[in-house]
Amino acid sequence: MSAVWLQIGQCGNQLGQEWWQTITSTKNKKDDMYPFYSHNGKLSVVCVDSxxxxxxxxxxxxKRGAFRESNLIVGKQGRGNNWAFGYHGIHSEGEQNLFTWTMESLRKQVERRDYYCGTVLFHSLGGGAGLSSRLCEAIREECPLGRILSVSVVPHxxxxxxxxxxNSLLCLSWLQRYVDGVLLFWNDEALRQASALQGKDLPYSSCQVSFSAMNTSIACCLTGLLHPLKAFRTPSHPENRAAERRRVSWK
Structure with a gap:
């Protein structure tokens, strides 16, 4: 899938961090780089945060050099988890162009692709939902033939x-209107899975589980959906355990 990847807000960029660590760790780079890299070896990703x-x-x-500097877009002031501030922006010096810069970088990234099939968004339905809603609306208007896939994280x-x-209700309303597919991941479920993998016996709500462990759990699910290669499967993967049980039963 020759897509452009767009990471929005704190959650989207933290999730993208775990995702790209998995993608860039593969040893078979020649065969696997095309869906994710441009011709110059840079990742086809735009990262934006207020x-x-x-x-x-x-x-x-x-790893150093994987990102294009012009595709790292940051503001100077947060949006306070306010959907309206994220959607309309803050009219102050240096902040009102955040949306414009993102769309310009996205347009240039689309032009670098041999074939553009769509955009994949990483974002949260809580904080950053307003900017996510505005961007998916604008992408639909700018690239009507491209598909839009939203990887959305539901807050606790x-x-x-x-x-x-x-924020979640408003963002889901925009996603239903403008995107072609939505992959929903619940933070509570990711917390439960991460605590189970760490062997915690306490209830998962009281376990000390890092955001990195939760994002790794979600990223592992995404690799199976968006890039299902054997190189990315671990012995603890549910599909591998099921396959091993079937193999033993046949013996």
């Missing part, structure tokens, strides 16, 4: 932000 800290960390942790049921449920 605050710089997550994108800067992403650039440092993924008992989250910290009192606006997260409103």
């Amino acid at each position: 605050e710089p800290k997550v994108v800067k960390k992403l650039q440092k942790q993924i 049921q008992a989250g910290e932000s009192p606006l997260q449920h409103y």
Whole structure:
């Protein structure tokens, strides 16, 4: 799939970090690089966030030189988990062009592809939902023939932000209107899976599980859906365990 990948907000970029660590770790680069890389070896990804800290960390942790500098777009002020601020933007110096810069970088990235089939969005339904809604609407208008796939993370049921449920409803409304497919991942379920893999006996809600472990769990599911190669499967993968049981039963 020759797509352009768009990471939005803190959640989208943290999830993208685990995703690209998995993709760039493959040893069979010649066969696997085309769906994700441009001709010059740069990843076909645009990273945008209203605050710089997550994108800067992403650039440092993924191997040096994999990202195009012009595709790392950051603002100076957060949106306070407010959908309206994310959608309409903040009219202050340096902030009102965040959406424009993102669409310009996305357009250039589409032109670099031999064949553009669509855009994959990584984002949360809680914080950053307003900007995600605006971008998927604009992408549909700019590239009507391309498909849009949304990888959406649902916030915890008992989250910290009192606006997260409103943000989720508004963002889902926009996704239903403009995108072609939605992959929903629940933070509570990712927390449960991550705690189970770490061998925690306590209830998962009381376990100390890092965001990185939760994002790794989601990224593993995505590799099976979007890039199902044997090189990415681990012995603990559910499909591998099921296949092993079938093989033993046949013996």
